[in-house]
Amino acid sequence: MDTLACSGLTKVYEDKRKALENVTFQVETKGIFGLIGRNGAGKTTLIRILSTELEPTSGTASINGFDILTQEGKLREKIAIVPQEARAIRWMTPKQTVFSYLLWRGYSYGDAKRLADQSLAKLGLQEYANVLNSKLSGGTKRKVLLATVTASEAEVIFLDEPTTGLDPISRRELWDILRTLGKERFIFLTTHYLEEAEQLADRIAILKDGQLVSIGTLSELRKSSRFQYSVKLPPKALVPTIKEAQVTTSTTGITQIMTNEEEAFTLAKSLAEKGVRFSIAPVTLDDIFFSLVGQKARDE
Ligand SMILES: Nc1ncnc2c1ncn2[C@@H]1O[C@H](COP(=O)(O)OP(=O)(O)OP(=O)(O)O)[C@@H](O)[C@H]1O
Ligand SMILES: [Mg+2]
Structure with missing residues (x-):
């Protein structure tokens, strides 16, 4: 090879x-x-x-x-x-x-x-x-x-x-x-x-x-990233507490919760039951990059 x-x-x-x-x-x-x-x-x-x-x-x-x-x-x-x-x-x-x-x-x-x-x-x-x-x-x-x-x-x-x-x-x-x-x-x-x-x-x-x-x-x-899924909540949504997660809020007010698969799906289920609007997707390269090179850089 x-x-x-x-x-x-x-x-x-x-x-x-x-x-x-x-x-x-x-x-x-x-x-x-x-x-x-x-x-x-x-x-x-x-x-x-x-x-x-x-x-x-x-x-x-x-x-x-x-x-x-x-x-x-x-x-x-x-x-x-x-x-x-x-x-x-x-x-x-x-x-x-x-x-x-x-x-x-x-x-x-x-x-x-x-x-x-x-x-x-x-x-x-x-x-x-x-x-x-x-x-x-x-x-x-x-x-x-x-x-x-x-x-x-x-x-x-x-x-x-x-x-x-x-x-x-x-x-x-x-x-x-x-x-x-x-x-x-x-x-x-x-x-x-x-x-x-x-x-x-x-x-x-x-x-x-x-x-x-x-x-x-x-x-x-x-797979090797700390978090595999990203859940996004609209502005003003009540942000739940999750043990293993990285939570950030953008300037537009959207909250992003990056977490592992299990936590993400448990969270999605409970958001759906409460009728809260949200999106869930696997982390993008953008998410992985920023979690590796530092969230601080992203905020800058
Ligand atoms: N000829 C050089 N002499 C001294 N330091 C250098 C030289 N070339 C690069 N460096 C330093 O080595 C480090 C890596 O630089 P490099 O150009 O490889 O980065 P890069 O990832 O290509 O950056 P960029 O995305 O800006 O192109 C930097 O700290 C840079 O200042
Ligand atoms: Mg270069």
């Missing part, structure tokens, strides 16, 4: 800032893997290490059998990355961007031309192929960057916040592209949009202050 395996990855930057601490996990390099965490949690640092741009202070990792420290040359042929700060070069066209990227990766002129055309078509960019990148909308510029890595035939694609700053419709368009891409390659993406991770990722990992705090499918994350 092809895997991405990290073992004890730790990164301390020169200024002694610990960006990653003993990160250890293994995932099959198939489908889409979503890495989430607050600003500064260490997502980009992890991507930079896995893509061989940065060496860890200690620990190691391998992707599909290639070690990041001892086989970085071979590994680089298998991976492609769109870094967090990447921007399409303004004075180039999408066609030139993808073509030159492929030449840089070592493809022959003919192959680069063929693969660039294929990739631009795949991403629906034909009509923009010869327009300057500077004239494209933000969403289309992102697609151009995706077209480069898609064109490359890399087995593993790292995308660091590919949809940040896009409008909801452009974001969904990119989701469709990523879903399709995720059927052919392994995509390792970071995001601040929890809905994005929930919608796209087959497996999700949560980083907090450089440490891995949870990893798995959404249902595995739910």
